[in-house]
Amino acid sequence: MTTKKTEQAPRSTKIKEPLGSRIFDIVNVLIICLLLACVLVPLIHIVAASFSVPSRFVAHKGILLWPEGFSLDSYKAVFKNMYIWTGYGNTLFIVIIGTVLNVLLSMIAAYCLSRKQVALAPTIMKLLVFTMYFSGGMIPFYLVVKGVGLYGSRWALVLPALVDTYNLIIMRTAFVSVPDSLEESAKLDGANAWTILWRIMAPLVKPTVAVITLYYAVSHWNSWFNAMLFLRDKTKYPLQLILRQILIQNDTADMTAGADYLVSETIQYATVIVATLPILCIYPFVQKYFVKGVMIGAIKG
Structure with missing residues (x-):
């Protein structure tokens, strides 16, 4: 058995x-x-x-x-304010035009500074980093903007800040992480620098591009100080400057005319929601690029 x-x-x-x-x-x-x-x-x-x-x-x-x-009285009062709508239009202009120019110039500058064959690239980077810690100050900045004829124009909120040094460093680091063999292969096939940048490099660093795009867009969306310095026509004010007047200066006269005066107590909260809702809606679509894009800029220097 x-x-x-x-x-x-x-x-x-x-x-x-x-x-x-x-x-x-x-x-x-x-x-x-x-x-x-x-x-x-x-x-x-x-x-x-x-x-x-x-x-x-x-x-x-x-x-x-x-x-x-x-x-919904507070929201009705907010949307009755003409300056809310003009502020939205001005902010969208600044955000869209400014962000597109920011990203394009940052990518071009970062690609040039990331190439080993570019003369004086390390020296130029050191000079750019120097500007992160030292600047001329507010008064020289104001005089320069006024001297070149941008005072009173919405372009005064876009052109003086076309490239942010921190975002440029992140973008340059992403380009440096791309293997040189890809660029060499493209050159053997007859590609020029412009083709290599937009056909090869840009798709490979897409997460980083998404991150700096969000950085630039949020910066433009939240910006109000430069508008307070350079704009006097209220119809050119961005939304955040209108919001500042409502929240800090309690300027609700344009929205409470003919309405219950108590509505002014809730108008401020409704204005905050109206001003922040677009960014809250956009952020989830680019969140997935955040970790990867930021880590690319943080690991290698």
């Missing part, structure tokens, strides 16, 4: 995580939850206040997690 030996499958053994590691994970989760609350609670309060009935909102004390009633 033969006996069959049954082989038992080895039991899966779990590696016990050290106590210190578990405590570290718990502390990390708590810190992240705290940071998330610091971001979400003010945002929820702003959204809730913007949809609240003005009289009930004024009577409420503390943070709102849900609207006090429901009213």
